[in-house]
Amino acid sequence: MSDRPLLRVVRGNPDDAELAALTAVVAAVAAASGGSPAPQRRTSWWNDRATRLSTTPHPGDGAWPASALPR
Template identity: 70%
Template structure:
């Protein structure tokens, strides 16, 4: 039975600790789930700073109250 090795070193001369680290990384990568990436968490409307970009500042009576209204 001629099985292919899991890892093959093609350059250099690693010691036992380096081989162990490489084996751990490859094993962790192989056991990682391969599904679709999880959706990013939704941001609340209040913390979304992109709403403030490009909006002109309008000073005047009641401006502080209107600043929290959706645009």
């Protein structure tokens, strides 16, 4: 554990009830978020539909092999 306080009042003069309410809200938000965000699963570019939708096929030499390459 750290010796640093969880909250610090930088302006104003809150009473004990206001500090307790603020602490409860901050603790609830921290508990609801689960701490750190879950790592996102990377989608293979073979399965990424966005790459297929954003490319326009162009006829010509090498068009067929190039159709499978990511853009």
